[in-house]
Amino acid sequence: MTTDSPFGRTLCAMVTPFTGSGALDLDGAQRLADRLVSAGCDGLVLSGTTGESPTTSDAEKAELVAAVRESVGDRASIVTGVGTSDTRHTLELAAAAEKAGADGVLVVSPYYSRPPQDALEAHFREVADASGLPVMLYDIPGRTGTRIEPETVLRLAEHPRIVAVKDCSYDFLGAQKVLARTGLAYYAGCDEHNLALYAVGGAGCVSTVANIVPDRLRAVLDAFDAGDTAEAARLQQRATELVELVMASGLPGTVTVKGLLNDLGLPSGPVRAPLRPADRDTVGGLRAAYERLVA
Numbered sequence: 540m541t542t543d544s545p546f547g548r549t550l551c552a553m554v555t556p557f558t559g560s561g562a563l564d565l566d567g568a569q570r571l572a573d574r575l576v577s578a579g580c581d582g583l584v585l586s587g588t589t590g591e592s593p594t595t596s597d598a599e600k601a602e603l604v605a606a607v608r609e610s611v612g613d614r615a616s617i618v619t620g621v622g623t624s625d626t627r628h629t630l631e632l633a634a635a636a637e638k639a640g641a642d643g644v645l646v647v648s649p650y651y652s653r654p655p656q657d658a659l660e661a662h663f664r665e666v667a668d669a670s671g672l673p674v675m676l677y678d679i680p681g682r683t684g685t686r687i688e689p690e691t692v693l694r695l696a697e698h699p700r701i702v703a704v705k706d707c708s709y710d711f712l713g714a715q716k717v718l719a720r721t722g723l724a725y726y727a728g729c730d731e732h733n734l735a736l737y738a739v740g741g742a743g744c745v746s747t748v749a750n751i752v753p754d755r756l757r758a759v760l761d762a763f764d765a766g767d768t769a770e771a772a773r774l775q776q777r778a779t780e781l782v783e784l785v786m787a788s789g790l791p792g793t794v795t796v797k798g799l800l801n802d803l804g805l806p807s808g809p810v811r812a813p814l815r816p817a818d819r820d821t822v823g824g825l826r827a828a829y830e831r832l833v834a
Contacts, residue, residue: 567806
């Protein structure tokens with residue numbers, strides 16, 4: 540891990556495997572984590588949007604970190620989601636994450652309450668002050684209802700433990716403004732932006748599609764680092780069909796990824812309510828796109 544990529548470069552926003560009855564599947568999580576790291580992920584992001592964090596308990600979140608740490612050891616960083624709509628609860632989750640063995644925490648904007656920017660900034664600072672772990676801000680206004688405005692990010696970058704951003708803002712200019720003025724590590728949180736953000740100084744990606752094809756997504760960044768920008772573009776474009784079906788089919792990425800993982804016989808299990816599983820036609824389309832990509 541480098542200063543520019545404090546948690547690695549190819550990070551997977553890992554699903555949280557459940558058993559058929561809906562219980563946390565720690566064995567499945569360990570097997571999936573090992574597969575992802577062995578295939579090229581140098582970081583795993585647990586209990587994020589893709590990890591169904593709204594429907595896992597505090598205890599399950601800590602158990603997941605500990606189990607994945609046991610599986611991957613020091614082969615990959617572990618960042619875990621601790622963001623909630625309650626600052627006090629977020630602080631509790633951050634402390635538990637540190638105790639369980641995480642390397643960093645992912646902190647999303649408080650959702651539903653939609654705090655103004657000064658309150659949002661105070662929330663992130665309080666978490667960073669209290670935690671012994673480095674913080675990755677998670678900007679996903681489409682889900683939280685609140686944007687972390689670039690000017691707010693610039694101020695937060697002054698905090699020594701706020702080191703990274705997972706960017707799902709769809710504001711490419713805003714990301715470049717922050718990159719130009721800070722040392723923050725910017726990770727693409729939307730797979731269609733992986734190469735574009737990396738090319739202007741991003742640190743890498745936090746990828747949902749990496750649950751399926753971690754090696755293909757890492758290859759994009761490898762080609763760019765090797766100076767073969769044409770090959771990097773070709774590989775990114777080649778993955779577009781699967782990226783679109785996973786991320787823009789009208790279903791949450793958790794639903795599409797788990798549907799395909801189950802179809803491939805990989806650790807996954809069901810989604811928790813209120814989410815519902817992908818239907819057979821959706822899974823069939825995902826499987827066909829996957830087969831074309833890996834052919």
